[in-house]
Amino acid sequence: QLQVVESGGGLVQPGGSLRLSCAASGFTLDYYAIGWFRQAPGKEREGVSCISRSRSETNTAYSDSVKGRFTISRDNAKNTVYLQMDKLKPEDTAVYYCAAEFTYADKCRLETYGMDYWGKGTLVTVSS
Numbered sequence: 001q002l003q004v005v006e007s008g009g010g011l012v013q014p015g016g017s018l019r020l021s022c023a024a025s026g027f028t029l030d031y032y033a034i035g036w037f038r039q040a041p042g043k044e045r046e047g048v049s050c051i052s053r054s055r056s057e058t059n060t061a062y063s064d065s066v067k068g069r070f071t072i073s074r075d076n077a078k079n080t081v082y083l084q085m086d087k088l089k090p091e092d093t094a095v096y097y098c099a100a101e102f103t104y105a106d107k108c109r110l111e112t113y114g115m116d117y118w119g120k121g122t123l124v125t126v127s128s
Helices: none
Strands: 003-007 010-012 018-025 032-039 046-051 060-062 070-075 080-085 094-102 122-126
Touching: 003 094, 018 032, 018 094, 018 122, 032 070, 032 080, 046 070, 046 080, 060 070, 080 094
Parallel strands: 010 122
Antiparallel strands: 003 018, 018 080, 032 046, 032 094, 046 060, 070 080, 094 122
C-alpha cells in the first residue's frame, strides 16, 4: 500500500520542541517533494513547510508564521522527512499532515492542491 504516515505529535508546553516524522511506505520519497501542512479547529488547512525532491541541491520553504522556529529535513536512507519544531506557541496547536507530490521541479510549494499522497495527521497541542 502506497502511503505516508505521520508521527511525533503530542502535548508540549509553550517554548518547547517536538520533532514530527513523515515516513513513506510502498514508494521512495527521493522523487517527491514533501510538504507539511496543519489545520487548526475552525480554520483552513495551511502550508507550513516543504522540501524539494532529492537532488544535489535541496530547496526548502517556510510560512512566515514558522520561519526561524521550524526546520524541515529529509533522510533518504530512512525514506523519511522530519519537521523539527522549536519555540512552540499555543497558536501552533493543530493537526499536522504531510503530503507527497511527484515532481520534476527543483522547488517545493506550500499549496494544498495536487498532492499525490496525504497522511492522516498527527495532533500537536501547545499548552501549559
